[in-house]
Amino acid sequence: xxxxxPVNLHFDNRFLRxxxxxxxTGPRVRQVEGxxxxxxxxxxxxxxxxxxxxxxxxxxxxxxxxxxxxxxFADVFAGNALVPGMEPYAAxxxxxQFGHWAGQLGDxxxxxxxxxxxxxxxxxxxxxxxxGPTPYSRTAxxxxxxxxxxxxxxxxxxxxxLGVPTTRALSLVATGEAVVRDMFYDGHPRPEPGAIxxxxxxxxxxxxxxxxxxxxxxxxxxRQLVEFCIRRDFTHIEGGGLEGAGEALYAAWFAEVCTRxxxxxxxxxxxxxxxxxxxxxxxxxxxxxxxYGPYGWIDNYDPDWTPNTTDAQGxxxxxxxxxKIAYWNLTRLAHAxxxxxxxxxxxxxxxxxxxxxxxREDRDSIARKLGLAACRDAxxxxxxxxxxxxxxxxxxxxxxxRALADVDVAVPTLAPVAHAFYDDDKREASAPAFGDWxxxxxxxxxxxxxxxxARRQRMNAANPKYVLRNYLAQQAIxxxxxxDIAGVHELLEVMRRPYDEQPGRxxxxxxxxxxxxxxxxxxxxxxxx
Numbered sequence: 001x002x003x004x005x006p007v008n009l010h011f012d013n014r015f016l017r018x019x020x021x022x023x024x025t026g027p028r029v030r031q032v033e034g035x036x037x038x039x040x041x042x043x044x045x046x047x048x049x050x051x052x053x054x055x056x057x058x059x060x061x062x063x064x065x066x067x068x069x070x071x072x073f074a075d076v077f078a079g080n081a082l083v084p085g086m087e088p089y090a091a092x093x094x095x096x097q098f099g100h101w102a103g104q105l106g107d108x109x110x111x112x113x114x115x116x117x118x119x120x121x122x123x124x125x126x127x128x129x130x131x132g133p134t135p136y137s138r139t140a141x142x143x144x145x146x147x148x149x150x151x152x153x154x155x156x157x158x159x160x161x162l163g164v165p166t167t168r169a170l171s172l173v174a175t176g177e178a179v180v181r182d183m184f185y186d187g188h189p190r191p192e193p194g195a196i197x198x199x200x201x202x203x204x205x206x207x208x209x210x211x212x213x214x215x216x217x218x219x220x221x222x223r224q225l226v227e228f229c230i231r232r233d234f235t236h237i238e239g240g241g242l243e244g245a246g247e248a249l250y251a252a253w254f255a256e257v258c259t260r261x262x263x264x265x266x267x268x269x270x271x272x273x274x275x276x277x278x279x280x281x282x283x284x285x286x287x288x289x290x291x292y293g294p295y296g297w298i299d300n301y302d303p304d305w306t307p308n309t310t311d312a313q314g315x316x317x318x319x320x321x322x323x324k325i326a327y328w329n330l331t332r333l334a335h336a337x338x339x340x341x342x343x344x345x346x347x348x349x350x351x352x353x354x355x356x357x358x359x360r361e362d363r364d365s366i367a368r369k370l371g372l373a374a375c376r377d378a379x380x381x382x383x384x385x386x387x388x389x390x391x392x393x394x395x396x397x398x399x400x401x402r403a404l405a406d407v408d409v410a411v412p413t414l415a416p417v418a419h420a421f422y423d424d425d426k427r428e429a430s431a432p433a434f435g436d437w438x439x440x441x442x443x444x445x446x447x448x449x450x451x452x453x454a455r456r457q458r459m460n461a462a463n464p465k466y467v468l469r470n471y472l473a474q475q476a477i478x479x480x481x482x483x484d485i486a487g488v489h490e491l492l493e494v495m496r497r498p499y500d501e502q503p504g505r506x507x508x509x510x511x512x513x514x515x516x517x518x519x520x521x522x523x524x525x526x527x528x529x
Contacts, residue, residue, distance in 0.1 A: 009061065011085030011114040014232055015125075019224065022092070027133040027142070031104055034218060036209070036225060037089045042079025042111050043132025043142070045194070047176025050074040051485050052492060054157050057170045057200055062119050068171075077198045078173045079111070079131040086113045086126075090134035094215055095208035095281025096332055098316055104212060105281050106136025109144060112204065123202050123232075126170070130196040143179045147477045147521065149195035150488055152292040154476070156199060158468040158495035159289055164267040165260070166289040167201040172488070183520070193481060201288055203233050207333045208281035214336035223340055226250060233286060251346050254337065258330050258354035260287025265326045266361030270369065271464055272298035272397045274319045276308040276525070280329045294525040297467050299512040300422050301390035301397040307470070307525050323358055330354055368462035369401050370441065371455045373448040382444065386437060393430040396420040396511050401463040405456045409442035422511060464498040465509050470523065471516035472508060 015037065022038035024030070032038055053068055067073055075081040082088070090107035097105075111131040116124050129152065130144025149172055156169035178191035213222035230237060230253050237252050264287045268275065275282070276294040284290040296307025303320025311317050317325060330351060338344035363375035366383045390400060399420035406416040414427075414434055421427035445455065468491070476487035494508045502508075516522035 009063075009083060009085065009116045011087070011116055012123075013085070013087050013114045014228075015091075015112075015115060016087055016089060018228055018232075020221065021089070022135070024135075027135060027137065029133075029138060030135050032092045032106070032135060033216065034221060035092060036221070037091050038106075038135045039087070039089050040111060040134045041088050042128055044080045045078050045175035045177055045196070047174075048074040048078030048080055048196075049174045049176065050077075050171060051174050051195070051480070052153060052172040052488050054169055054171070054492075056157075056160075056496075057168050060118055060120075060122070061116060061124060061170070061200075073171070074173050077128065077171045078175060078196050079128050082113070085116075088113055090136055091204065091209065092136065092212065093206055093208035093281055094212035095206070095279050096211070096329070097279040097281070098311070098314070099328075101211075101215065102279075102281075103215070104136070105208060107134055108137040108140055109134075109142045110199075110204075124200050125202065125204055127199050127201075127204060128196050129199055130175075130194065141179070143175075143177075143194055144196065145179050145181055145192040146174065146195040146480060147192065148293070149197045150477050150480060151295070151473055152199065153197050154473060154488065154491055154495065155292045155295060155468055156197075157492060158498070159273070161496050162267075162271050162464055162467070162498050164271060164273065164289060165264045165287055167199050167204070167284070170198040170200050172197055201284070201286070201290070203229075203284075203286055204290065205229060205233070205285040206281050206290065207283045207285065207329055207336075208279075209285070210333060211280060211336045214339065219339050222337065226253070226337060226340065229253070229285060247341050247346065250337065250340055251350065254334065254347060255350040255353040257285055257287065257333065258350045259357040261326050261330060262323075262354045262357035263287060263361055264289060265323050266358055266365060268322055269319075269362070270365040270462065271467060272301075272319075273467075274298065274305065274307055274317070275322065276306060276311070276317055278317045278322065278325045278329065280332050283326070283329045296525065297469050298397045299469065300394045301387065301400075303387070303391065307523075309525065323362075327351065327354055365462065368458055369404075371405065371445055371450075371459040373450055379444065382437075382441065386441075389430060389433055389437060393426045393434070394422045396422065398464060398467050399509070399511060402460070402465050402509075404441075405459040405463070407438060407442070409445045409452075412438040412442040414438065420511070461499055465501065466494050466498045466505075468495055469512060470521060470525070471512055471519070474516075474519070474521035477521065 019036045022032045022035040025039040027040050058068055088111050090111055092106045095102055095105050110127050110129045113126040116126055133142035153169045153172040156167055159166040173196045175194035177194045179194040180189050180191050182189040234253055274296045282291040294308040304318050306315050306318045334347040366379055367375040400417050403417040414431055476491050479487040494505055
């Protein structure tokens with residue numbers, strides 16, 4: 001593998017330096033005991049070519065435009081070359097998948113290049129997704145296809161600009177190679193263009209990283225990982241960095257993990273995002289949205305909707321269940337770290353912190369989305385009544401809430417939100433109920449006596465005009481697979497300012513078209529990538 005620097009990145013790679021690794025190197029599939037990572041190099045690809053990049057993330061890392069468009073950049077972020085300081089590895093972790101313990105999982109298609117320290121001192125782990133096999137690939141090839149890579153790249157950045165805690169994406173690189181995938185798991189595999197995303201986060205540690213040592217009864221390794229995580233990623237917690245600082249420190253750390261998770265999920269619910277596969281190995285310990293697989297965006301409001309075909313029957317990861325699934329996942333983390341406590345009951349305080357934080361964040365979202373100065377108990381019920389109306393009448397969540405700011409609270413009518421209904425008959429049938437709700441909402445808004453312009457601005461800052469609807473992403477994918485990457489660039493640009501009106505881009509803020517109701521990639525998606 002070639003060495004050479006497209007940029008002046010400084011790596012310190014504490015995960016490798018401070019935690020035990022696998023003595024064996026290379027991609028041979030194996031059970032890895034007593035270690036949290038395995039050294040493995042990316043597998044070079046035939047013809048790396050940069051398709052898109054995040055200008056914001058590049059600036060954060062100190063990478064200039066000229067460097068980005070040099071071939072060396074594509075070579076490095078396709079896995080064909082390394083820069084000084086990069087030490088590629090795959091992490092070892094386990095997880096509960098769809099509620100069942102799955103044992104060792106690990107980075108099966110992701111290879112971390114190292115931990116870069118930006119000019120401002122921030123730590124950013126750079127990870128290639130689709131860079132080839134690792135010891136954790138099991139029967140897979142470690143590659144990723146263009147369609148799933150586009151979705152991950154776009155959604156990482158879209159979520160950031162929506163204000164949702166998330167991992168980021170630096171680049172999207174075509175490999176020049178085909179990858180064979182059975183998209184629908186129906187026995188009809190076909191070759192698809194391959195691609196690699198460089199995703200970026202302060203850390204990619206997950207709940208599953210802590211579950212695996214616990215499951216193997218390797219308590220010294222578990223304790224070492226908890227103390228490392230606090231020392232590196234939670235330095236602000238009092239006592240962080242003191243070896244063996246004890247149960248109070250561990251409990252404070254767990255409570256903050258719970259609180260961060262609550263904030264993240266509350267933001268998902270605010271913008272209508274459905275993760276699709278909330279397994280514990282897909283839950284970030286930093287409270288960041290991680291692993292953009294079969295995710296989706298709510299079009300017509302439906303708390304029972306899930307985008308994941310694998311979950312079509314049980315709907316475990318449906319939109320409305322996300323808050324309680326996050327709680328379930330945190331109880332798995334509590335169980336995993338419980339041996340570190342003389343009395344594991346102290347962990348209940350962390351779980352209560354999740355419940356309290358989610359309630360607080362949800363009430364804040366209600367106030368902002370409805371244009372209220374603060375959320376009273378009665379306002380929670382008002383919001384619940386609205387959700388029932390939206391679901392029963394098949395109303396677009398994003399369009400309705402955005403247009404709610406345009407309703408005249410002096411004389412409220414259905415007209416400003418009429419375009420959010422997918423079914424004319426349901427609109428007509430539900431008009432009296434919506435009229436009653438709008439009248440009560442308007443009366444409640446008038447009680448606050450807030451300046452109308454300020455109220456509208458506050459509502460528009462909580463209710464995005466643009467979200468990465470599945471059909472928009474699929475249109476960009478269809479174009480990209482025919483060699484036209486412009487659709488990806490257009491979507492990336494629109495999603496950089498999701499709360500702004502953006503005159504001339506109204507086509508990106510339309511209801512889901514009828515043709516997209518059942519089209520592959522526009523309604524439900526598989527885990528195939």
